[in-house]
Amino acid sequence: MARAVSIRRKSLNTFWAWLVALILFFPILWTVLTSFKPEAQAVASPPLFVDFDWTLQNYRDVQAQRAYFGYFWNSVVIALGSTGLGVLIGIPAAWSMAFVPGRHTRDLLMWMLSTKMMPAVGVLVPIYLIFRDLGLLDTRTGLVVVVMLMNLPIIIWMLYTYFKEIPGEILEAARMDGATLGKEILYVLTPMAVPGIASTLLLNIILAWNEAFWTLNLAVVKAAPLSKFISGFSSPEGLFYAKLSAASTMAIAPILILGWFSQKQLVRGLTFGAVK
């Protein structure tokens, strides 16, 4: 009897959960479907869901007209480069705050986080001028650096919360055994913090991939990533919705694939380990 009730309740829960998922996922699904339609059928009324003439033409057109892979490669370089560099700088900094806390560690963390809350437009002109003076406008190096700097507070904060969960005694034991500081961090701390570091990497790759304000303002052509590719996508004449959908699908596909394989770490990362 009790079992029957719980099965019924589970089915009801399943229904609600799937409904929520469907509503949230629908716009993506619709975009992906549209990307396989001929332009004329993309705007058909009533909308066509599966019974249209499936085609890959939009993808070919988008690559031919807009050179998708150039933007894609820039996005990859910026996302991986900025995250990798950020973690390299972040690990020692987070080590300092977690294991050698001083009187000002807390203030420092607060200040670091508050820089994240600053409106980007407030620092646009000065940073643009610095970039121009250093010859970094429209270069991948410049974008890697700026995106890394924007995400650095989050990287350090995440690493700090993970490092704090590692007992300091283990590091101390390594020191007593004669490990140097570099070895202590590289061979003792880092391997223990691998799940935390993985979550940090993933979350920040996604944040860097989605970054738009700085890439739009500091890149022109050479270093332009997918944000530029999509924002430039509009055409005053003719139908372009299927092509726009194909372009959108191509811009989000890498993130969806990465996210799918790493959902667990991602959820952990977003909630700082609270959701397992």
Place this chain on the structure above:
Amino acid sequence: MSSHPAAVQARAGISLQQQRARAAFWFLAPMLVMLAFVAAWPLLRSITLSFSNASADTIFNGNWDWAGWKNYVEARPRADGSIRWRGVLVDPKWWNAVWNTVRFSVMSVALETILGLLVALVLNAEFRGRALVRAAVLVPWAIPTIVSAKMWGWMLNDQYGIINDMLLQLHLIAQPIAWTARPDTAMIAVLIVDVWKTTPFMALLILAGLQMVPRDMYEAARLDGIHPMRVFWRVTLPLVRPAIMVAVIFRLLDALRIFDLIYVLTPRSEGTITMSVISFQNIREFGKYAEGSAQSSILFLIIAVFVVLYIWVGKVNLTGEGGR
């Protein structure tokens, strides 16, 4: 081996500690320098520019002059003795942007919190296909805002959009609506997209709080025959309130600076232009560097006040120390 191992160890211990303290400093130094480089210094320079008359011609060669408070507010006497007020603080366009920002922030955060709580409650229950559902729910958050803005712009299109088509079929509207173009619906369009994109994130943060409520508690309440709604109000909500507070404040600070969604979805709409967008347009599109800098400085001040208030009043556990 030394004859006094203890003494050697003690000496080594002290020098090790010193070495660590020094290393800690040098590990933090690059981060501090870099953050000062992207945060503190540019901010000061922006504030400086807001007191200048820098324009598109002078910003790049540095030939601008000081203008005092003129960009903020200035009284100009007319020939007939009356006074004409100028500057950002008396500009109706600026106040319209302030109003839009406040309107957007309050409505989006309220909607996202309520819906986020509902979604979190659904996701916290036992159901089949957990992994798949969770992945699907996370997707809107994970994709770039620019892409979602473009996607929704098309779905909300008055001629070809599927949203109008669905609403027509359901007889909720009599004729298609140009959601993003009409001044009275542009804000609704922006809210729909923002709620769609951010509710999953809210739900996840609240879910983190929900997962700390022991399951036995629900079981016990159920066996005692307590109504689920009562359990929700008396047990669940008080326990997740800290998680919700943190999420709300983070979102509010985000919403106050909203830029890319509005800039792509409803550019040029008086009904949705926000503080970030108006400042950006003045700087990048009209070359009004001084005025735009004044606007971004005010926005920074408003956000700074919120951040300080929040750290001071909330004592919210930002650094993850103590219980979580």
